[in-house]
Amino acid sequence: MGAGVLVEASVASLLDWALKRARELGADEAEVSVALSSSRQVKSEGTHLKALSRRSIDAWVRVSKGKRFAVTTVTSLERKPLEEAIEAAVTLASKAEEDPYWEGLPDPEPPLHSWVGYDQGVASAPTSWLLELARDLIAEAQRRPSIRVSATFVSAGESEYHVANTRGVSASDRGTHFSYGVELKAVGAGEGVGFSSVSSRGLHVDIYGVLERATALALDSMRGEKLGTVVKGNVLFRAEPFASLVDALLVPALNALSVLEGFSPLRDKVGQRVLGQLTVVDDGTMVGGLETSLFDAEGVARRRKVLFDRGVLKGFLHNTYTARRMRCESTGNAARVRGAVAIARTNLVIEGGEDSEETLASSSAVVVDGYLLSVHTVNPITGNFSVVASNPYLVKNGELKPLKPVTVSGNIYEVAGGLRPARRVKNTHTGVYTPDVLLSGLTVSG
Amino acid sequence: MMFEDLASPVLRKAGELGVSFAEVRFEDTVREIITYVNGKITALGVSRTRGAGVRVLYGGSIGFASTSDLSRDGLVKALEDAVSIARALGEGGKRVSEPPVKEGRFQVPTVRKHPSTSGLEEKLDLVKRAYSAAREGGAASITTRYGAYYGIVEVYTTDGIRVSAERLVTGISASVVLRENGKTGDGFETYGFSRGLEAFTGEHSPERAAEKALQMAKDSLRARRPPAGELTVITRPELTGVFAHESFGHLTEGDGIFAGTSPLTGRLGEQIASEAVTIVDAGVDPRGGYYYPVDDEGTPAERVVLVERGVLKGYLHSRESAALLNMKPTGNGRAQSFHHDILVRMRNTFFEAGDWSEEEIIRDTRFGLLLDKPAGGQVSEDGTFTFNARIGYIVENGELKEPVRDTVLAGNILEMLKYVDAAAKNVEISTSPFGGCGKWGQMVHVGDGGPTLRVTRLIVGGEK
Structure with a gap:
């Protein structure tokens, strides 16, 4: 890429042509979007380096005929394949069934903020520099004799997104992403693993921070002892594992389509206190946010919305379709998935509380750090979770003693009353910004 | 062409x-x-x-x-x-x-x-x-x-x-x-x-x-949540498949072997599981799964016996990983799409049949869990494998009792597979277009399976 301005005019005219063509072929309404991205990555399998370069084009067509709709995509901007995709979408929509709730595509609106997460430094970072960073990560990690490098990666990419529809939406955005990370294994008396990574929109480099965390986790886990019993009590989740639990368990329950169709345990809980004292905000406008953009996938402006205010459920994440069904405003959370416009979070911010991390750790039986294995298997329909913590610690006389991996189980809504967030909010580099959070009444075994 | x-x-x-x-x-x-x-x-x-x-x-x-x-x-x-x-x-x-x-x-x-x-x-x-x-x-x-x-x-x-x-x-x-x-x-x-x-x-x-x-x-x-702790677990065929995939499958992938980070590095020929354990990764199997006769490097998919009667027999390889270890490519070089580079990945991974029937295994179990319907799993390079069962039953004195739900199972590959003591004859191998196996940001379709299997010690993430 690197030529956003140059291609913008031609993309705009292509979208214009595609919308007209869709109408000519019989669509009542049409939406066409184009995502262009390029990335460079240096990665290592063990210490063996490999360099990758990707240029991708994704064109997306959504059409409706009456209350029927369909979606097709192609990996090309050429008119012939795009026209085939439009034809296919119109044909599919003609044969589809009516959705009585379909009220059409979104109307145009201006962006509600002006921050564009585009960093020329990321866009122009040469592969040779990415390589240098990867080599530094490997060399520094290997300074400790008990550490082996499982994998490293350094990646820089830029993307641009254009969406237009027959109601007059015409939105564009662009951004850059930079990330690096390392997975280490410690081998000595036992074996242990540690992973750490950083993701940002700009060029922020702190390889020592990443190495320090991954190395400490790997060495602690190597020295870890088996819990050897079953414990029921307070568990302090460090920010990273808590973020992954929230993403897998809570975010799907906040999806308005899940709410409307009866798959969310939060479906009749608006106005009720269901999450202890936690305040949770989805903020697609956050300056510097990993997931910040001007518009969502439908061209609706990104917003800031409070989902839980001191534990009280205030609302859900919406695209235009669910918002119209629930007679409210879209929250600008539309996302493209296969065959549909779905709903996805942007930056999820969990506010800090009153306690220090040390106070919460000393009130806990177990502290969970690193990552949660099998976190994708939790049950968002009920709130049940049963996961394995890669890097747990037993709290003994105020000290943290490393453990081998343990299982941690409970139900997020049943233990919500005991949720206690620490004061300091951390960037987990996943788009979730959260403090460490204490959960009470969990069962730990290992 | x-x-x-x-x-x-x-x-x-x-x-x-x-x-x-x-x-x-x-x-x-x-x-x-x-x-x-x-x-x-x-x-x-x-x-x-x-x-x-x-x-x-x-x-x-x-x-x-x-x-x-x-x-x-x-x-x-x-x-x-x-x-x-x-x-x-x-x-x-x-x-x-x-x-x-x-x-x-x-x-x-x-x-x-x-x-x-x-x-x-x-x-x-x-x-x-x-x-x-x-x-x-x-x-x-x-x-x-x-x-x-x-x-x-x-x-x-x-x-x-x-x-x-x-x-x-x-x-x-x-x-x-x-x-x-x-x-x-x-x-x-x-x-x-x-x-x-x-x-x-x-x-x-x-x-x-x-x-x-x-x-x-x-x-x-x-159903209620199962009891927590180390228990006897019987896995039904679909769940056995995820067990095979997460326990042995990933850690036999050649990239973890040449990097020296898999706990199975350098252990070919060692008895690392009980004699009831035979695990295979194949591109094609008549019992079902994903038909994958040739990989994304053009290498025909070899039927690789990973573990035979408890002995580690083979690793999975792409052309790159095989060259680094002076071994043969096995047809396991796969990529999610043309945008992705080749990684070493499984095709269809399964436990082979034993000579029990599922009923005999249940009847022979004094206390434990019979579990089914996987929701997925994961493995880490220290050998910790995990997989989750959505539903199951408590087994008491050879009979199925009350149902249990949402259960994570965990163990260490070098320890827990020694406790597999019974495999049934009922091998099933399945696949799906809706999901697959994720590794380093790439998702590919796989198949997995096996028979009903009993492990006398697995860590169960239940509730106390």
Whole structure:
């Protein structure tokens, strides 16, 4: 890429042509979007380096005929394949069934903020520099004799997104992403693993921070002892594992389509206190946010919305379709998935509380750090979770003693009353910004 | 061969640029999805993916570049990108191993109703029938799905590979929620095959999927969380598959072996599991799974015995990993799409049959859990494997008692597989177009399976 301005005019005219063509072929309404991205990555399998370069084009067509709709995509901007995709979408929509709730595509609106997460430094970072960073990560990690490098990666990419529809939406955005990370294994008396990574929109480099965390986790886990019993009590989740639990368990329950169709345990809980004292905000406008953009996938402006205010459920994440069904405003959370416009979070911010991390750790039986294995298997329909913590610690006389991996189980809504967030909010580099959070009444075994 | 004319000039140009090896991998595939939620279509789409990935070896270093521009200029630009970034790496120690076979066309046999030639009405009929059956069964919320992935991957290299591979996986699923007296029960069933739509009849009909999902949800309504701690666990075939995949499968992948980070490094020939354990990774098996006769490097898929009667026998390899370890490629070099580089991945991974029946195993168990319906799993390089069962029963004195739900199971590969003490004869191997296996940001379809299996010690993540 690197030529956003140059291609913008031609993309705009292509979208214009595609919308007209869709109408000519019989669509009542049409939406066409184009995502262009390029990335460079240096990665290592063990210490063996490999360099990758990707240029991708994704064109997306959504059409409706009456209350029927369909979606097709192609990996090309050429008119012939795009026209085939439009034809296919119109044909599919003609044969589809009516959705009585379909009220059409979104109307145009201006962006509600002006921050564009585009960093020329990321866009122009040469592969040779990415390589240098990867080599530094490997060399520094290997300074400790008990550490082996499982994998490293350094990646820089830029993307641009254009969406237009027959109601007059015409939105564009662009951004850059930079990330690096390392997975280490410690081998000595036992074996242990540690992973750490950083993701940002700009060029922020702190390889020592990443190495320090991954190395400490790997060495602690190597020295870890088996819990050897079953414990029921307070568990302090460090920010990273808590973020992954929230993403897998809570975010799907906040999806308005899940709410409307009866798959969310939060479906009749608006106005009720269901999450202890936690305040949770989805903020697609956050300056510097990993997931910040001007518009969502439908061209609706990104917003800031409070989902839980001191534990009280205030609302859900919406695209235009669910918002119209629930007679409210879209929250600008539309996302493209296969065959549909779905709903996805942007930056999820969990506010800090009153306690220090040390106070919460000393009130806990177990502290969970690193990552949660099998976190994708939790049950968002009920709130049940049963996961394995890669890097747990037993709290003994105020000290943290490393453990081998343990299982941690409970139900997020049943233990919500005991949720206690620490004061300091951390960037987990996943788009979730959260403090460490204490959960009470969990069962730990290992 | 669809892309041969495009490949030839790129490979000629690669020679001029001084590479020791070049490969162009073309893809032209389609994904179809229909999601039907409570009687409404919420997703209806067809996505076509068309492009090429170019891998080069320059001075012992690997460069990979991808493009959706299949013009001659677009492909040459991708080649030049790959060469340029490989040069930036400087002198390296990479090679690619010699392929056992260089030419071939690999097609999926006997497909009667290929999704590409079947109408939307027929596909909609599948999701609507499953929905109707679930609704008649009293479900409060219902999602049914149809999905398909099909098309062609072609591989051309400077060392003479000319391989065309057809890919096909189709599937249907039903997920239901039941509500009763303030309680919520959920259940699901998925059927997936490398076959046409004719597969979804009889025992694999949409109605049967809905019935199975309803039965699971009914059990789930009555279920409690299982007791926590180390317990005897009996896994049913679908769950046994995830056990095979997460326990041995990942840690036999050649990239973890050459990096020296897999706990199975250097242990070939060692007894690392009980004699009841035989695990295989195969591209094709008559009992089902994903039909994958040749990998994304053009290497025919070898049937690899990973563990035979408890002894570690083999690793999985791509051309790159095999060369680093002076071994043979096994047909396990796979990529999510043309945009992705080759990683070492499983195909169909399964425990082989024993001589018990499932009933005998249950009757022979004094106390434990019989578990089923995996929700996925994961493994870490210290040998910790985990997988999750959505539903099951407590087994007491040889009989099934009350149901249990949402259970994570964990263990260490070098410890827990010694406790597998019984395998039944009932091997089943399954696949799905809706998900697969994720590794380093790449998702590929896989199959897995096995028989009903008993492990006398696994860590159960229940509640106290």
